[in-house]
Amino acid sequence: MPLSTRLTEYFGVKHPIISAPMALASGGVLAAAVSRAGGLGLIGGGYGDVHWLNEQFEAAGNQSVGCGFITWSLRKNPSLLDDVLSRRPKCLFLSFDDPEPFASLSHAQGIPVICQIQTVKDAARAIEVGAEVIVAQGSEAGGHGEKRSTFTLVPEVADLIAAKSADTILCAAGGVADGRGIAAALMLGADGVVVGSRFWASAEALVHPRMHQAAIAADGDDTVRSRVMDIVRAIEWPERFTARVLRNSFIDKWHGNEANLHTHIADEARRWRQAWTDGDVTVANTFVGEAVGLIHTIQPVQEIIEQLTNEAERIIRDHAKGI
Amino acid sequence: MPLSTRLTEYFGVKHPIISAPMALASGGVLAAAVSRAGGLGLIGGGYGDVHWLNEQFEAAGNQSVGCGFITWSLRKNPSLLDDVLSRRPKCLFLSFDDPEPFASLSHAQGIPVICQIQTVKDAARAIEVGAEVIVAQGSEAGGHGEKRSTFTLVPEVADLIAAKSADTILCAAGGVADGRGIAAALMLGADGVVVGSRFWASAEALVHPRMHQAAIAADGDDTVRSRVMDIVRAIEWPERFTARVLRNSFIDKWHGNEANLHTHIADEARRWRQAWTDGDVTVANTFVGEAVGLIHTIQPVQEIIEQLTNEAERIIRDHAKGI
Numbered sequence: 030m031p032l033s034t035r036l037t038e039y040f041g042v043k044h045p046i047i048s049a050p051m052a053l054a055s056g057g058v059l060a061a062a063v064s065r066a067g068g069l070g071l072i073g074g075g076y077g078d079v080h081w082l083n084e085q086f087e088a089a090g091n092q093s094v095g096c097g098f099i100t101w102s103l104r105k106n107p108s109l110l111d112d113v114l115s116r117r118p119k120c121l122f123l124s125f126d127d128p129e130p131f132a133s134l135s136h137a138q139g140i141p142v143i144c145q146i147q148t149v150k151d152a153a154r155a156i157e158v159g160a161e162v163i164v165a166q167g168s169e170a171g172g173h174g175e176k177r178s179t180f181t182l183v184p185e186v187a188d189l190i191a192a193k194s195a196d197t198i199l200c201a202a203g204g205v206a207d208g209r210g211i212a213a214a215l216m217l218g219a220d221g222v223v224v225g226s227r228f229w230a231s232a233e234a235l236v237h238p239r240m241h242q243a244a245i246a247a248d249g250d251d252t253v254r255s256r257v258m259d260i261v262r263a264i265e266w267p268e269r270f271t272a273r274v275l276r277n278s279f280i281d282k283w284h285g286n287e288a289n290l291h292t293h294i295a296d297e298a299r300r301w302r303q304a305w306t307d308g309d310v311t312v313a314n315t316f317v318g319e320a321v322g323l324i325h326t327i328q329p330v331q332e333i334i335e336q337l338t339n340e341a342e343r344i345i346r347d348h349a350k351g352i
Numbered sequence: 353m354p355l356s357t358r359l360t361e362y363f364g365v366k367h368p369i370i371s372a373p374m375a376l377a378s379g380g381v382l383a384a385a386v387s388r389a390g391g392l393g394l395i396g397g398g399y400g401d402v403h404w405l406n407e408q409f410e411a412a413g414n415q416s417v418g419c420g421f422i423t424w425s426l427r428k429n430p431s432l433l434d435d436v437l438s439r440r441p442k443c444l445f446l447s448f449d450d451p452e453p454f455a456s457l458s459h460a461q462g463i464p465v466i467c468q469i470q471t472v473k474d475a476a477r478a479i480e481v482g483a484e485v486i487v488a489q490g491s492e493a494g495g496h497g498e499k500r501s502t503f504t505l506v507p508e509v510a511d512l513i514a515a516k517s518a519d520t521i522l523c524a525a526g527g528v529a530d531g532r533g534i535a536a537a538l539m540l541g542a543d544g545v546v547v548g549s550r551f552w553a554s555a556e557a558l559v560h561p562r563m564h565q566a567a568i569a570a571d572g573d574d575t576v577r578s579r580v581m582d583i584v585r586a587i588e589w590p591e592r593f594t595a596r597v598l599r600n601s602f603i604d605k606w607h608g609n610e611a612n613l614h615t616h617i618a619d620e621a622r623r624w625r626q627a628w629t630d631g632d633v634t635v636a637n638t639f640v641g642e643a644v645g646l647i648h649t650i651q652p653v654q655e656i657i658e659q660l661t662n663e664a665e666r667i668i669r670d671h672a673k674g675i
Binding site for chain 2: 031032033148149150167168169177178179180181182184185187188203204205206207209210212213214215216217218248249250318319320322323342344345346348349351352
């Protein structure tokens with residue numbers, strides 16, 4: 030019998046699993062597959078390319094999916110929000126900056142807001158803006174994030190919610206890639222999970238096959254949080270956020286040596302972009318979390334969700350025996 | 353009914369809880385209280401002061417306790433190990449360097465070895481030296497550690513153990529301060545937990561009362577990993593390890609500015625040591641993990657263990673209902 034939680038009840042979905050709105054990787058096909066398999070699929074709004082976003086909503090077809098934004102980037106191009114809200118997404122997912130005025134604009138259209146946060150202080154702000162769901166994202170997550178860890182951030186935010194806003198739903202993000210992670214997140218006080226790397230490693234994700242192979246070959250010791258990729262892409266992330274990627278020779282050369290990278294930026298940016306296109310993983314970076322060490326196959330989303338939920342249910346049942 | 357695991361069976365204890373052998377804080381009174389309450393209590397061998405260690409074993413009285421060492425420090429003064437092994441501790445706990453030859457010396461005396469590790473690579477080495485227990489320590493832990501997080505390191509090491517050495521017992525360390533953390537650690541594949549900060553915040557720990565109060569007032573956003581405290585104490589930790597402490601004005605001044613600290617070292621070291629003695633938490637550092645945000649009281653060990661285990665059992669039972 031499926032794991033029923035406040036998250037599944039609120040969104041009317043079968044499983045307490047949301048797919049992370051990963052920039053570039055989370056297109057409409059992935060989001061629709063997650064929703065079809067009983068989760069809540071999200072398109073990654075990323076850095077706000079309106080044509081790409083329109084294509085991805087088309088690709089999702091008539092499956093009900095949500096959409097996520099990098100909030101500081103959305104602020105530079107706020108009209109994108111009107112486009113997306115007019116499509117009546119299942120939810121708006123905001124991360125990496127103050128959620129207003131976007132949370133209010135979404136609520137005005139009757140669309141629920143999910144705020145992903147990285148600190149307890151951020152969580153208090155998400156409660157203030159009336160987020161229906163708070164996602165506590167730990168540092169183990171792939172891509173952008175901050176320093177707090179899933180294991181302590183989730184229960185601390187659960188306590189804050191219990192004290193200040195008991196109806197707010199809580200999800201854990203960062204490190205959840207199998208049934209053990211789902212079961213653990215629920216024990217820590219979450220109502221569900223946001224899964225990134227495991228869906229990135231799906232047949233439906235928009236990922237170069239060589240990056241998939243690099244991830245399969247890696248273990249969890251092989252990732253690092255860095256700014257190097259943002260420097261070469263000329264994306265001005267706020268100081269507090271870094272991105273977790275697989276280490277490679279490019280990172281080993283420039284991580285901790287960023288000042289020097291700036292003096293070689295034209296050549297190195299060109300080299301990185303070409304490598305991204307070619308899937309050259311020795312130069313371009315593979316955006317995955319520490320959970321990469323738990324991922325050994327590229328599979329269709331439907332299979333992944335079945336395995337994760339069956340494993341979580343079995344683990345919880347087994348541990349309850351005899352106590 | 354208590355949580356029975358491979359850890360409780362192996363050591364013949366009631367609860368799957370080991371107290372972290374925290375340098376300076378984990379004396380004989382704390383270790384004995386943990387063992388008396390049904391856990392496995394450890395004395396912190398720290399930087400190897402033989403007189404202090406002898407006092408602490410005396411203070412533990414006839415309770416059966418183990419002893420932990422900072423392995424690279426023990427290597428500088430290996431005769432300490434003979435002293436400790438001659439007391440027939442319940443186990444030898446080794447962390448922060450290659451475990452040999454100490455693991456073999458302990459095994460030769462019939463004393464089980466617990467290896468705390470911070471990476472998957474370390475875990476493979478712990479299996480190689482025949483550790484009876486591997487402790488996977490995540491970065492959220494207080495005091496010294498490394499970068500991997502509990503949430504992903506534990507299941508990844510569980511998989512390694514399943515593949516290479518199925519009888520090896522696994523514990524989670526880093527972030528476990530309440531029943532939620534114990535339940536989550538078990539779901540991730542651990543047979544038990546190593547608890548640091550929560551026992552540091554006990555009546556029996558050797559901690560200045562002002563540091564206890566600073567910890568109670570802090571939340572989990574208030575800690576940082578740094579080398580500043582090791583620089584002012586002139587303790588030469590290997591490069592890969594930093595220590596998690598509460599931020600304060602001293603850390604804010606010198607963290608990221610370590611080269612400059614070296615030029616003011618005599619004065620700043622004197623100032624830090626005096627503050628440590630006085631419990632001046634604006635200068636000396638309070639060694640706690642991210643779980644400090646889950647700790648709101650200083651209590652006797654017996655109460656802490658009862659609360660943690662009752663909560664863990666209740667949470668697991670509650671989540672199993674209806675699946």
